[in-house]
Amino acid sequence: MRVVAAMSGGVDSAVAAARMVDAGHEVVGVHLALSQSAATLRESARGCCTIEDAGDARRVADKVGIPFYVWDMAQRFKEDVVEDFVAEYTAGRTPNPCLRCNERIKFAALLDKALALGFDAVATGHYAQIVDGRQGRELHRAVDMAKDQSYVLGVLDADQLARSFFPLGDTTKPQIREEAAARGFSVAKKPDSHDICFIADGDTKGWLTRRLGEQPGDIVDTDGTVVGHHEGAFAYTVGQRRGLGLKVPREDGAKRYVVDVQPSSNTVVVGTEDLLGIDLVVGEHARWCGEAPVGELRVGAQLRAHGEEFAATAVAEGERVTVRLDARARGVAPGQSVVLYDGTRVVGSATITATDRRRSASG
Template identity: 60%
Template sequence: MKVVAAMSGGVDSAVAAARAVDAGHEVTGIHLALSRNPKSYRSGARGCCTIEDANDARRAADVIGIPFYVWDMSDRFHEDVVEDFMDTYAAGQTPNPCLRCNEKIKFAAVLDRALALGFDAVVTGHYARLESGPEGVELHRAVDRGKDQSYVLGVLDERQLRHSLFPLGDTPKSDVRREAAARGLLVADKPDSHDICFVADGDNAGWLREKLGDRAPNHGGDIVDEASGEVLGRHDGTYGFTIGQRRGLRLGRPAPDGKPRFVLDIEPVSGTVTVGPREHLAVARIRADRPRWCGAALPDGSRLEGPGVTVQLRAHGAEHRAVVSVSSVVEEAGRGRHETMEIDLIDPASGIAPGQAAVIYDGTRVVGSATITATDRAALV
């Protein structure tokens, strides 16, 4: 096949490109320019948006012996990922920009351009596996569970999966680094990126404060104790908080029982942040909106349950046994119908925030995902 290898400048994408060559594909390396001014996003070898990363990707392509180009996706990235990140926080929710980048950029804008140019697929260094199933290609967890990235790929549909290659899904990360060194790739020891690529120094709250500090209704509000209703303090904006947060509340005094308080609710219109005890974070039911299916869609009114059915609620979070129900609702103002999802957690989860993604699994297979809109607390024992 004729494929493009998305090369971030890290070790994983470099080895994935090299493996695609070994598999007999005609490979062209591409690096995504996600900012017209890379210094405005991140400096240093921690992200995927810098001049250093572009140079690392180019050097890796030279070693592998493949053509290399830079594709400017900065406008699309800013609109679909950065603006979405800001808008979601402004609404009192917690987004996952990496998941949105996969949905809107790497496997939509990039794939569409690649197919238009005559390529057959996009190769990435994600840790996930593709398998043939009875209804077509299926997305599965990686062999290395510690590096598994199927969660952030749970937004891909069956068409996108048919035009994707994940060569690292069957390999532990330690073996990938050794392979990179053996191939003479200078990125073999380059640290992994763990922060949001467009937030300088990993300071999410500071970045959001700069971007949203004066945007109503996010400028200031009360921090309120759930049990007593007492105002415990003030804050500069709801964007600085997420459900389950403990650190950085700056309340000045402990709870009456001496235990720490956690963020339980965020109300962006009034600016009220409600705090309370850890046990009030436990969630038993999740409501989510507009599912995306990684294969055949679950029909309206269907119910997915069984010993292998689980939901993952964070990129590196635990699996929770669950029962998933799908239904459709009529939108207001005659805008048609859309699907919704209810997830009953057999194992309650803590600190689940609207805006996050719920990714549904059946064993190792990714069924699909949806965006969390609301949660119901577990009953206190």
Template identity: 65%
Template sequence: MKVLAAMSGGVDSAVAAARAHEAGQEVTGVHLALSRNPASYRSGARGCCTIEDSNDARRAADVIGIPFYVWDLSERFHADVVEDFVEEYAAGRTPNPCLRCNEKIKFAAVLDRALALGFDAVATGHYAQLVDGPAGSELHRSVDEGKDQSYVLGVLSAEQVARAVFPLGGSRKSEVRVEARERGLAVADKPDSHDICFISDGDTGGWLAERLAERELAHAGAIVDETGERLGDHEGSYRFTVGQRRGLRIGTPAPDGKPRYVLDIEPVSGTVTVGPRDSLAVSSLSAGRPVWCGAAPTGSSLEGTVQLRAHGAEHRASVTWGTDALAVSFHEPAEGVAPGQAVVVYDGSRVVGSATITATAR
């Protein structure tokens, strides 16, 4: 089998490529150049978009003994991930750029090009497992619960899952680092990437302020409580997300002296509503654009669990769906649920599918 291994320059993707090669697959490594100006994205070892990372990936490919190329996907990444991120915040929603990158870049643009070039599959260093099920390949959680990345892969279609290879799904991160050292890979002790790779200094609010101001979308507004009483002002609703507690800058304390949390964001007027933690509790949600990660489930409902953020808790829930929509009713209230987030549905360890949250109910 001919496999294209996406190599970010980190330890996980390097070991994944090495394992695929050792398994007898015909492997070619590729590093994705996601910015025409790498200095404009994250620097050092904290991201996956730098010249340093490209060089690390190339050295790893040399050690493994596989061909290596760099693909320039900067325009596609900017349009499908960076611009989407800006648009979502401007609309008062909370996006996940890593999830969008998997959907639009690694398993759409890259896979499409790989298939056109005669490859059979794309391998990555994600911590998730593929299991042969009765109706085809199924996506499951990794054995390493702390590193499990099945949530950010929940946007993959059945066709994309069938063309994916995740060599690390049955391993723990500590084992992967030991293996990298044994293989002589220089990235064995390289720190994991974190935060948003295309924001160079980690200041998401400041980064958004520059781009939204340029497009006249950065509107100031009021911070109000649940009764509508004005408590303060802000410079832009994009600086807030549902469930946020810090950085509200409200001069007037709550009557009970307890912290306030962001409950709602109204982007047109710029109004940000805050209130007590109890008011964050959500009993149900609706979501659009459902995607099934394997064979579409039979019937129109499922008793399972859902996950609402990359490393968030699982919530027991009743899930129902139609052609273009999905609804979730929680068995116990969930907190900090924001439109724009992905809700990923699980049946045990299996990822059933995902959808984008459009509304919540308390």
């Protein structure tokens, strides 16, 4: 098969590309330029898409003996991921930009361009597995649960899975680094990227404030009492405790958390920890990694990347899914994603639009 190997400049995508060559495919390495003003050097493990990263990817491609190209997708990334991120926070929601990037860039824009150029598939360094099942290719968790990335791939549909390869899913991260060193790759010990790639310093609040400007407002208790002030409700998320700067402590000394963000009034609502527990999740924009489920089904529900999996019952109705958790989850924010599993198989995902409590904490 003719395969485009997405090469970020890191160790994972380097080994993934090499493994595709070893498997006998005709491979071309592609680095996605996603920044309109890429930094020359990486300052830390945060961020990506620097000129240094592109150079690292090119050196690996030369070592493996495959052609290498840089595809400029900065404008598409800005529109589909960065601007979506800002709009979601402005609306009081907490998005996961990695899911949006996978959905709209790596497995939409990249795959579409690859197919248009006559390639058959795309390979990436994600930690996940594709298994041939009775109804076609299935997406499963990786062997290395500490690195499993199936959650952020839950937006892929059956057609995209049919044209995707994840060569690292059966291997642990330490083994990948050992393999990279054995192959003579200079990136064998390169630190992993983490957090939001386009916020290199990790300061999401500061980044949003620079984009949106300060928008002072009140932080109120659940009874409406003003207990503090903020410079922009967009910088807060449900479940947050640090950085609230509350001026009025509770009489009982209990810690308070963000329990609601109300963009219409530019208000942040705080309350006690018990108010964070929810057991009902409603999601929209459902994406199914295969045939859409019919009726009620038992699933495992994961509510954040690398978060725990909750036993649950899901009911799908078109692009809407309702998930009833067996136990309460804490600090779930609208805008995050719920990804549904059947054992290790990814059933699909949806963007959380609402949460609630169906019953008392005691059951």
